Amino acid sequence: MKIDQLPADAGVLICGHGSRAKIAEKEFSLLAAGLKKRYPELNVEYGFLEYSAPNIHMALDRLLENGAKKIYAVPGMLFAATHAQNDIPSVLTTYMEKHPGLTIEYGRELGLHSEMIHAFQARILAALGYNEIPTFGELYDTMLVVVGRGTSVTEANAEAAKLTRICCENLGFGWAETVYSGVTFPSVGRGLDMAIKLGYKRIVVAPYFLFGGKLIDRIHGYVDKVAGENPDIEFLKADYLRDQEHVINTFIERIEETITGPVNPLSLMEDFKQRLARGEVDVHHHHAEFQPEPEEGKGHTHSHSHDHSHDHAHGHSHTHSHSHSHDHSHDHGHHHAPYKHIGHPNGPRTMINENVCCCFMRQFPQEIIDEEQANKPVIDQVPTCKRN
Secondary structure (H helix, E strand, O other), rough: OOHHHOOOOEEEEEEEEOOOOHHHHHHHHHHHHHHHHOOOOOOOEEEEEEOOOEEEEHHHHHHHOOOOOEEEEOOOOOOOHHHHHHHHHHHHHHHHHHHHOOOOEEEOOOOOOOHHHHHHHHHHHHOOOOOOOOOOOOOOEEEEEEOOOOOOHHHHHHHHHHHHHHHHHHHHHOOEEEEEEOOOOOOHHHHHHHHHHHHEEEEEEEOOOOOOOHHHHHHHHHHHHHHHOOOOEEEEEOOOOOHOOOOOOOOHHHHHHHOOOOOOOHHHHHHHHHHHHHOOOOOOOOOOOOOOOOOOOOOOOOOOEEEEOOOOOOOOOOOOOOOOOOEEEEOOOOOOOOOOOOOOOOOOOOOOOOOOOHHOOOOOOOHHHHHHHHHHHOOOOOOHHHHO
């Protein structure tokens, strides 16, 4: 069921943590306003766990006053840390127990939804003066530092690090690191101190935060301090997310997931079949299948040779001879998927002249091979792909 199909006695609640900073309260309220703008008839409210008003109880009261009997609540939080996992559902459960006849369904955090990644990348690109992703190679001289909230929940910290890697590869940065403003490590200050030692002359600092407040001010303070101490490095500060359209899109999808209920994930086989039917899969068999030899004294012993022509699309083939008489050929179209950052200065090109498998070498443009071979000696050994 879509949001615009909800019955009149349904309501939507966006749950936030709360902040002593008034700007955070105001900007959080824009999420509910953005939903209301898209769905004028929607019975939607927002509430906070602490510090700010309205609190979650007050928001639930308003929904009930407007006739809600079933409420779909979602955490207005980037990752599933303690507040989203424990505190908010505790408040919702207690409230529901005190109001017989009321049903509250609770959804997922925003997470690394593709729309959230688009939102964050748009902020990073804007800081650099781009409206779209630049040509690969343009940002190899630039470093990205993503600032996560930081929490005692390891998995949530890992999600911030995962986001960093996604944006680094999608946008084509030379290097990227994750730092945190909260209870984990590395802290923003220490992380920036380490970042400047890597030698990049342009560093983009991008806070993965929904709203402003003291933490954003503190992050900017650290950046200004390090920039002042290192005038030869250009520091760029990306904006935080706010109520960007991609963020509103994510909330809509999370609410609709909550309405319809959890969807069982597809098995790998079913996922493959669906992608194959949509034409999204380019299948390459790239393994040499084992051919058992006949046991001694059994079967037949006639001369046989077959040529496994492994068209690796990387400039080599393997020929195997066996002692039978009939000939047949197997073409195992062996392809490594092209990697968009094959020329990255810190990437696979650093393995050229170091025994790298020759089936990998064909991905490199000749000019990259020439550059690397001119600057480093060849290790005179047989490549791993040609060893017996």
